[in-house]
Amino acid sequence: MGMDERKFRILQAIIDDYILTAVPVGSRTISKKYDMGLSSATIRNEMSDLEELGYLDQPHVSAGRVPSAKAYRLYVDQMLASGRIHSAKPEAVIAHLNARTHQMEDVIDQAAQVLSDLTNYTAVVLPPTKPQPIIRTLQLVPVTANSVLVVIVTDGGIVRDTVMPVNEGLDADTLYHISRSLTEQLNGHTLAEAAAMLPEIAARMRDSEHLMTSLGGFLEETEEHAQRGHVGIGGASNMLSYPEYSDAEKARSFLSLIETRDKLASIIAHKGDVAFTVRIGPETGVPEISDCSIVTATYSTRSGRQGTIGVIGPTRMQYSRVISVLGAMGQQLSQLFGTTDAGGKPEASKGSDQA
Amino acid sequence: MGMDERKFRILQAIIDDYILTAVPVGSRTISKKYDMGLSSATIRNEMSDLEELGYLDQPHVSAGRVPSAKAYRLYVDQMLASGRIHSAKPEAVIAHLNARTHQMEDVIDQAAQVLSDLTNYTAVVLPPTKPQPIIRTLQLVPVTANSVLVVIVTDGGIVRDTVMPVNEGLDADTLYHISRSLTEQLNGHTLAEAAAMLPEIAARMRDSEHLMTSLGGFLEETEEHAQRGHVGIGGASNMLSYPEYSDAEKARSFLSLIETRDKLASIIAHKGDVAFTVRIGPETGVPEISDCSIVTATYSTRSGRQGTIGVIGPTRMQYSRVISVLGAMGQQLSQLFGTTDAGGKPEASKGSDQA
């Protein structure tokens, strides 16, 4: 028993219907609404096969069938392969994104808003990645008994200054000493590299090992945070209008995930160089949203940096629509950031970094 | 029949119980749990009076009583007057807000996070107000047939440039002319003033009245947007854990209000110079949250600018706790922005404005 043409057509009909209604679909529905020229009994047999193949689930014995994640996967792959995507109409996007303002963050927020309005799902927009800043100097300055100010000067004269708590009392002299040594060793490296190097350095400098360790963790945090700009989120509340999220507890856990922007960003963040990513259900790797799908796309700025846009919705999302909208939006953002570079100036958009 | 001491004590007990349980409270509960030395029958009589006075509502005849907005108002006023607020423990706040980073936006976000964690309600933090920028020059530049670039140079050399759609085709000459005239008239005024002046100007310049009108609306928008920095929101999903928001539709409308940050900011924004504001139910003036209460407090920077922090929760919120936490947080933020001015640099934090 394999997956023949007819089975596939039936599966497709089931998925289409389920995407529309969110109600388990029965054999009769298929034979009537999507006239296949087959009786419900035949459909029934095929459905039984499809279930055995793992494409359908049955909530309970006398309910209809529900597509499994595997089914959606097949459906999406097929769709992408056959190029059966409305080649979008960027006009709609343009009309919405008729940016009155070119501030980076505003564009990000607005894009998320438009994306969620157009899809009725939750949208996330990540700004273009920034280049890894290279450390020039690192200076530690005593502030109070248990905190030191860390000043990092990176290439381009950008400064990051932050108070870090420590639990040893250290005098200015010692700190100056340490700073000199650290600068010597870290100069020319990126923040991420520096963070990776610190454990080793810590091992060597035994008297201030603790300080070094926490500095390492701190650098890592700083790096991650600096890398990640403002995350745009739109339509988080859209999710509540879908029956799969009528359960308050589920809705709550979804929303608290959305609220922790850092986590969300790392989920959305696009690895690799493909234009699209579609992750279905468990493929997301995030248990909280194991019944959601995530579709992402990229856009790029003139300087070649990449940003990510993504849509999160129930597994039964309207993939083709979402993909086409994402495509159009990606194009639009690339154009916006690519041609005028208005809204670009990404370094400047964290102004208080300015030296 | 007035409001005597005993009635007040009973009312207070009812409110306390309702805040705790969210369940209509009956006479027996009061007489047993909060031993008043009175039988349920007596309580019943008093409750009947309280209802007549408008302090209690009865969902239906055989349910207990529920405090009205008027009751909460009395309760809060009494609480504030008697100084019966735990004079807070800023340590808890400090422990949480041990800012590793002093970026303005990060502090804002973190403060919102801490505030929501500490109260279990939804928290909103508005950055300090910025000084009204004064217009120096206003220039209109044609971009396409139906859009012009508006460049505004304000004092301090800050520039705002934005593409504005128009529906008349205007050539460069005309625009230059208009620009000169506008600059002359608006020079020295704030954006808000300029926006207010434009209708009149529009009336005078009849041939480009339409352009002027849309420019007016645009200025207003720009002003509002520039004024309003990054809005910090925390714990929006907390709301879903309260029974009053178990209804999906209500939850949805609440969350979409929270999502429109501009609207939210204008609701929270603190008018006047009082330390606290408590708005209960309908007092919020926002129909979507007519069964919520909003408590706000202010903090100020060294330069005397004011920011607002607020908590939104169900009307039966734990006012005393919320007020004390807000107090502590306000103090903390004032200190943070007041002493070091780290994280301050508010002008710089919209870096891409930099000329």
Place this chain on the structure above:
DNA sequence: GTTAGCACTCACCGGTTGAGAGTGCTAACA
């Protein structure tokens, strides 16, 4: 291979019922 027919399962809906909570009223009491 397809289809009609049939028995079976199970969620869902509407009505009923009983328990429980709470009230208002009245009458007795201090």
Place this chain on the structure above:
DNA sequence: TGTTAGCACTCTCAACCGGTGAGTGCTAAC
């Protein structure tokens, strides 16, 4: 005169129950 005990009454809520309908699996006939 204020307080309390008692009682009848109201109303919600949860549980129960039977009917209905959608859907299935299986079998037998085409």
